[in-house]
Structures are given as structure tokens and as C-alpha cells.
Amino acid sequence: MSVTTKWIDIKAADGAFGAYLAIPHTGKGPGIVLIQEIFGVNEHIRSVAEQYAADGYMVLVPDLFWRSGHRIELTYDDAGWKQAYDLMKATDVTKAQSDIALTVAALKAQPGLDGKLAAIGYCFGGLLAYLTAADGLVDAAIAYYGGGIQNQLQRADDIKVPLLMHFGGADSHISMDAVQSIAERFENNEDVEVHIYPGAEHGFNCSHRSSYNQRAAAEAHGNSLTFLSDNL
Numbered sequence: 001m002s003v004t005t006k007w008i009d010i011k012a013a014d015g016a017f018g019a020y021l022a023i024p025h026t027g028k029g030p031g032i033v034l035i036q037e038i039f040g041v042n043e044h045i046r047s048v049a050e051q052y053a054a055d056g057y058m059v060l061v062p063d064l065f066w067r068s069g070h071r072i073e074l075t076y077d078d079a080g081w082k083q084a085y086d087l088m089k090a091t092d093v094t095k096a097q098s099d100i101a102l103t104v105a106a107l108k109a110q111p112g113l114d115g116k117l118a119a120i121g122y123c124f125g126g127l128l129a130y131l132t133a134a135d136g137l138v139d140a141a142i143a144y145y146g147g148g149i150q151n152q153l154q155r156a157d158d159i160k161v162p163l164l165m166h167f168g169g170a171d172s173h174i175s176m177d178a179v180q181s182i183a184e185r186f187e188n189n190e191d192v193e194v195h196i197y198p199g200a201e202h203g204f205n206c207s208h209r210s211s212y213n214q215r216a217a218a219e220a221h222g223n224s225l226t227f228l229s230d231n232l
Contacts, residue, residue, distance in 0.1 A: 003053040005046070007071075010062065010106050012099060017066035019103055020046055022053035023112055029053075030115035030232040031107045033100060033138065034061040035125030037206070038084040039074040044208045045122070052120070055225060058112050062103040064096050064128075076209045088124055097131055104137050116140070116232040120224070122205065123147060126165075134158040140231040142224050145171060145202050150178040153185045162191045162231045166220045168200030168213070195223055 004023040009016050020041050032052050036045050041063050049059040065072045065087050072087065074080040100119070107113060116139035121129030126146025133141035134155040140162045143149065149165070163186075167179045179196060186192040197204060197216035204213040205220060 003050050005050060005053075008060075008106065010099075010102050012102055015066070017099060018063045018071055019106065020049055020061040020063075021110070022046075022049040022059040022061075024053045024056050024058065026056065028112040028114040029056045029058050030228070031110075031113050031117035032057045032059045032228075033103050033107060033117065033119045033132070034059050035100065035119060035121030035128045035132075036061065036064060037123040037125055037203075038088045039076065039080060040065055040072040040084075040087075042073040042075070042208075044206050048122075048205075051221075057228070058107065058110055058114075060103055060107040060110075062099050064091065064099055064125075066099075067091075067095070076203075076206075091124075093128070093131075096128060097135065100128060100132050101135070101137055104132075118142065118228060118232055120144070121146065123203065127152065130159075130163070130165075131155065133161050133163050136160060140164075140228070142166070142227065144205055144220065145174060147174055150174075150181050153182065156185050156189075159186075159189070159192065162193075162227070164193045164224065164227045165195070166205075166223070167194070167196050168202055168204045168211075168216065169196050169198040170200060171202045173202040193223075193227070195220065 118140040119129040119132040126143035200216035201211035
């Protein structure tokens with residue numbers, strides 16, 4: 001199934017940033033704001049956007065590192081990891097949330113948007129997807145191995161939309177104690193799901209990483225599509 005892709009520009013108060021748009025072959029569909037890992041809008045994240053477009057969604061991916069450099073793309077080697085962590089530390093989360101709000105507005109303005117809108121984020125983007133849901137900007141959200149969500153549980157009561165969270169059972173960056181604290185905080189919220197994939201490491205969805213786990217990635221994607229179908 002073919003998809004159409006292009007970069008568009010989004011104006012912010014302090015400049016402008018790019019966003020990668022992936023359009024399904026029908027030219028229309030519900031919306032997804034896809035939020036990058038700490039490695040930028042790289043080949044992997046663009047392929048994920050295209051996968052969801054092939055699934056029938058209008059997908060827009062903001063370049064959240066634009067204040068540090070234009071369309072930064074990193075690989076998963078040691079040098080890439082170091083630069084990625086430095087970029088993450090340099091990123092103002094409040095400004096990133098503002099950029100995501102502008103991205104939501106830009107996606108809503110697309111002529112092909114047909115239906116509701118979700119946020120999906122990976123790693124650092126998983127935390128931002130959670131915060132985007134707490135800010136009430138989207139109709140649903142999915143967080144893949146969202147690092148730091150356990151430190152933002154004061155926002156839990158702000159979550160008024162369906163939320164799905166995926167965690168690897170062998171994640172060396174997010175402890176099972178952290179995942180348990182998240183699950184316990186939301187145990188009385190029927191609109192929040194927490195899925196744990198046994199044996200899966202951090203970044204299990206990324207086929208460009210050594211931690212890629214094909215089974216966990218397939219199961220998580222299936223769970224995500226079902227969740228999106230139910231809520232958009």
C-alpha cells in the first residue's frame with residue numbers, strides 16, 4: 001500500500017520547524033501526531049510514520065530538536081547515543097510541548113484529516129505523548145517505553161482520554177518498580193492500559209537497534225491498532 005510523504009513547515013513564536021507528513025493512499029484518515037525518540041526524526045521514526053499511514057492514518061512528526069539543529073538524524077551507535085542524550089538534556093520540555101500543540105493544530109488543518117487525533121511517542125517521545133494527553137490536546141495517546149512517566153504521576157488525574165502504555169519486561173532504562181508505580185496509579189482508570197512484554201528491552205520496537213524484539217514489536221503494534229480503532 002503506497003503512502004505519500006513530505007516535509008511541511010510549522011511556525012512557532014521563536015522560529016519555524018519542520019514536520020514529516022505521511023498520508024495514506026486514500027488521502028484521508030484519522031490523525032496521529034508521532035513523537036520522536038531522542039535520536040531525532042531519523043529513518044526509523046519516518047518508517048514508523050509511514051507504517052501508520054499505510055494503516056490508514058494521517059501522520060505528522062514534529063522535529064523537536066530544531067532549536068539545536070535542522071532535522072537532526074542520529075544512529076544508534078555510541079556516538080549517536082552520546083549526542084542524543086546531550087540533545088535531550090538541552091531540550092526544554094515546556095517548549096517541546098508547545099511545539100507538539102502547534103503540530104496538533106497543523107494536522108487538524110490538513111484537508112485529509114478525517115476523524116479524531118491521537119499522540120504516539122517513543123522513549124522521550126513516550127513521556128511527551130503522556131504529557132500531551134494530560135494537556136488535553138488529543139483524543140487518545142500511546143506511549144512506548146516512556147522514560148520518566150513515573151516522575152510525572154502528579155499529572156495522572158489530568159488524563160481524561162484513553163491512554164495505552166507499552167513497556168519491555170527487561171528494560172534496562174525503566175525499572176519494573178517504575179512500571180509498577182505507573183500501573184498502580186492508574187489501576188482504577190478503565191481507560192488506561194499498561195502492557196508489559198516479557199524479555200523485551202528498551203527500544204524493542206526499533207528494528208534499527210540491537211534491542212529490537214520482533215515478537216514484542218508485532219504484539220505492541222497490533223495492540224496499538226486495536227486501541228486506535230476503538231478510540232479514534
